[in-house]
Amino acid sequence: MRLLVLLKIALKSILKNKMRSFLTSLGIIIGVCSVIVMVGVGQGSQQKIEDSISSLGTNLILVFPNYSRVGGVTSSRSSRQSLKADDPQYLAENGEFILAASGSIRSRQQVVGGDSNWNTEVEGVDPGYLTIKSWAIESGTFFTERDNKSKKKVCVLGKTVADALFPNTDAVGQRLRIGNKPFMIIGVLTEKGETAMGNDQDDIILAPTKTVLTRLRGRDYLNQIYVSAINEDAIEAAQAEVTYLLQQKHGIEAGEADDFIVRTQTEITDMASETSKTLTLLLAAIAGVSLVVGGIGIMNIMLVSVTERTREIGIRLAIGARSNDVLRQFLYEAITLSLAGGFLGIMLAFGISSFMNRFTEINTVINPQIVMVAALFSGAVGIFFGYYPARKAARLNPIDALRYE
Amino acid sequence: MNKVIEMRGIVKNYQMGELEVRALRGIDLEIVSGEFVAIMGASGSGKSTLMNIIGCLDVHSEGEYYLDGENIQDMEADDFAEIRNVKIGFVFQGFNLLARTTALENVELPLLYNKSVKMREVVTKAEAALKLVGLGDRMDHDPSQLSGGQQQRVAIARALVNNPALILADEPTGNLDSRTSVEVMKLFQDLNDKGITIVLVTHERDIAEYAQRKVVLKDGHKIEDSPITKRRIAATDLQNIPEEG
Numbered sequence A: 001m002r003l004l005v006l007l008k009i010a011l012k013s014i015l016k017n018k019m020r021s022f023l024t025s026l027g028i029i030i031g032v033c034s035v036i037v038m039v040g041v042g043q044g045s046q047q048k049i050e051d052s053i054s055s056l057g058t059n060l061i062l063v064f065p066n067y068s069r070v071g072g073v074t075s076s077r078s079s080r081q082s083l084k085a086d087d088p089q090y091l092a093e094n095g096e097f098i099l100a101a102s103g104s105i106r107s108r109q110q111v112v113g114g115d116s117n118w119n120t121e122v123e124g125v126d127p128g129y130l131t132i133k134s135w136a137i138e139s140g141t142f143f144t145e146r147d148n149k150s151k152k153k154v155c156v157l158g159k160t161v162a163d164a165l166f167p168n169t170d171a172v173g174q175r176l177r178i179g180n181k182p183f184m185i186i187g188v189l190t191e192k193g194e195t196a197m198g199n200d201q202d203d204i205i206l207a208p209t210k211t212v213l214t215r216l217r218g219r220d221y222l223n224q225i226y227v228s229a230i231n232e233d234a235i236e237a238a239q240a241e242v243t244y245l246l247q248q249k250h251g252i253e254a255g256e257a258d259d260f261i262v263r264t265q266t267e268i269t270d271m272a273s274e275t276s277k278t279l280t281l282l283l284a285a286i287a288g289v290s291l292v293v294g295g296i297g298i299m300n301i302m303l304v305s306v307t308e309r310t311r312e313i314g315i316r317l318a319i320g321a322r323s324n325d326v327l328r329q330f331l332y333e334a335i336t337l338s339l340a341g342g343f344l345g346i347m348l349a350f351g352i353s354s355f356m357n358r359f360t361e362i363n364t365v366i367n368p369q370i371v372m373v374a375a376l377f378s379g380a381v382g383i384f385f386g387y388y389p390a391r392k393a394a395r396l397n398p399i400d401a402l403r404y405e
Numbered sequence B: 001m002n003k004v005i006e007m008r009g010i011v012k013n014y015q016m017g018e019l020e021v022r023a024l025r026g027i028d029l030e031i032v033s034g035e036f037v038a039i040m041g042a043s044g045s046g047k048s049t050l051m052n053i054i055g056c057l058d059v060h061s062e063g064e065y066y067l068d069g070e071n072i073q074d075m076e077a078d079d080f081a082e083i084r085n086v087k088i089g090f091v092f093q094g095f096n097l098l099a100r101t102t103a104l105e106n107v108e109l110p111l112l113y114n115k116s117v118k119m120r121e122v123v124t125k126a127e128a129a130l131k132l133v134g135l136g137d138r139m140d141h142d143p144s145q146l147s148g149g150q151q152q153r154v155a156i157a158r159a160l161v162n163n164p165a166l167i168l169a170d171e172p173t174g175n176l177d178s179r180t181s182v183e184v185m186k187l188f189q190d191l192n193d194k195g196i197t198i199v200l201v202t203h204e205r206d207i208a209e210y211a212q213r214k215v216v217l218k219d220g221h222k223i224e225d226s227p228i229t230k231r232r233i234a235a236t237d238l239q240n241i242p243e244e245g
C-alpha cells in the first residue's frame, strides 16, 4: 500500500489514543532529552576548560610546582613551594627563545575604593605579563621590575573593577585598599571582554608579584609561572630551555627529579579535553541506556496494543489488507511514536539547557551533531523495537483475529 | 452463465488438540453470477466455515475450490488479500466496524487498500456508497452513535465500495430487530438486482425467503439445495411493517 496512506492510518490511531501515545513516547522523550543534555553538559565543561586555557595567552608555556609524591614520600625536591618569586625574571633574562615570563599568585580579595566595596580576583604578576597576555594599558602605566623589586604597593585595575569603584572619575592616581592594605592605582587595563563561556576577564586587579607575596600573602612561592615563547615554532625549544634554566637555578643535578613541571598550552588543553571527553562519553552512555529503556517501553506498549487491537487487525485483513500492510502500519506507528518522542525530547533538551545556562553555574553546549544522532537513534529505536510487535500483528490469521474477543 | 463459485468435495477439519473437528465433510456447490443464495442450517452445522472458505479467509483441508474459474490452491496469501479487497465484500453479524472511526472512514478503508483507486477518488467513492445505503447524512458519525441497523448499513457500504462481484453476508440480520432486518434485506435485493452475486448465511427461514435459492447444511453435509418457491420482496414487506418508535 502507498506509504502516505499507511502513515495516515498510523497517525490516526496514534491520535485516537493520545494519552497512551504520550506515555509510550515518554521513555524516548526522556532518553533523547537526557542524551542531548548530558552530552551538552560534558561538552560545556570541556569548552569551559579549553576556553580558559586559551584565554591565558599566546605561545604559552606553563610551569607548575611539582609536588607529586615519589614512592609515597614527598621528596625534598618535590614541593608545592618550589617556584620562587625571582624565577620568572631569571627565565626572561636568560632564555633565548623566551619572549617574556611572569609569575602568578591569585586570590580573591575584598577591595575598598572610591565609595564602594568590590570582591574581585587579585593576581600578582610580573611586568612581562601584559606581553604574555597580549593585553594593554588604557590609561596610566603598568608596574616595572623596579616596582616589583621594591614591593611597591601599586596596582593596575581591570576595566570592570575600575568602572565599579570609580564610575565617574579617572581611577588612575586614586587609592584603594586591598585586604586593608593601601594601594596606589597606577593604571587601568583595556577592556578584554568575556571569554566564550561568559567569564568576565576584566574583573581583576593586577599587582607586582613580590608585593602580593609579601604584603598580602606572607609567603615566598608562586602558584605557577607563565612563559611566552618568541613564536609558535619556538615553543618546544622554549619548553626545553625553561626546564634547563630552572634545573640550573634550583640546583637540580642530573638524575634528580625536577621540582617543577613544564607544560605547553597544547599539552594542557589535550589533557583537559581528554578528561572531559571521558566524562562526556560516560554521561552519553548513561543517557543512551535510558534511550534503550525508552525503546523497550515502546515495544511493551506496542505488544499490548497489538493484542488489544486484534479485532481491528482481523477487520483490516478481511477487507483486503495484506499482512505486509499490517506489518507496516504497526511499524510506522512505532517509528512515528519514537520520532515524535525524539522531537519532543530535543525540544525539552533545548529548554533545559537554556534554563541551565541562564540560572545555574553549569554550562551546556548543544551540539547539532548530537541532536542529529539522537533523532536518528530514536527512529532506529522505533524500527528495532517496533518490528517484533508489528510482525506479531502481521502474522495473525484473519479468522482468529476476527473471532478474538 | 459463468460460475462464480465451484466447489468439489470440500472438507474442512479443525484440530483442537487431540480432537479433530470435522466442520465440513464434502460439500459440492456451484453458484453462478447474479444468484442470491441463502445458506441455512442449525448452529454448528458449518455455515460460517463454508462462508470463510468461500471468502478466502480460511483454506479448506480437502477438495477443490475454483473462484471465478481460478483454483484457490494456486494462489498465495497476497492474492487472497486482493480477492477479499476487490472481488468480495464481507458483511458480518457483529458489523465489525472500527470503533472511534467515522462511518466515512470505515467505508474508505477497503479503498485505501485498493491499488487501482486513486487517492482523490477515495472520499467521493466512499460517500457514494454511504448514500447508496441511505446514510448520506450520517457520514461523520462514529459506530457508537449509530443504531444497529445503521451500523450494518455502514458495513454493507464498506462491502460494496470496491464494486465486488460477490457479497458474502454471515447472519447479517442476527443482531437486528425484524423491521431493520427487512430493510437490510431490501438493500441486498437492490444490490442483487444490479447484478451482484450474494451469498447469505442465516438460520431464520423468513430471511432466507428473500433469496432465490437455499442451501441447507447439517453436520457439515449439504442436505438440501433448492430454489425458493415463494420469494419475498423486501420492498413490499416494508410497507406492511409499521415503523417503530
Ligand SMILES: Nc1ncnc2c1ncn2[C@@H]1O[C@H](COP(=O)(O)OP(=O)(O)O)[C@@H](O)[C@H]1O
Pocket: B014, B015, B016, B021, B022, B023, B041, B042, B043, B044, B045, B046, B047, B048, B049, B050
Ligand atoms: N476455529 C475453529 N476451531 C475449532 N473448531 C471450529 C472452529 N471454527 C468452527 N469450528 C467448529 O466447526 C463446526 C462448524 O462451525 P461453524 O461453521 O461456525 O458453524 P455455524 O456457523 O453453522 O454455526 C462447529 O462444531 C464449530 O465448533
Ligand SMILES: [Mg+2]
Pocket: B047, B048, B049
Ligand atoms: Mg456461524
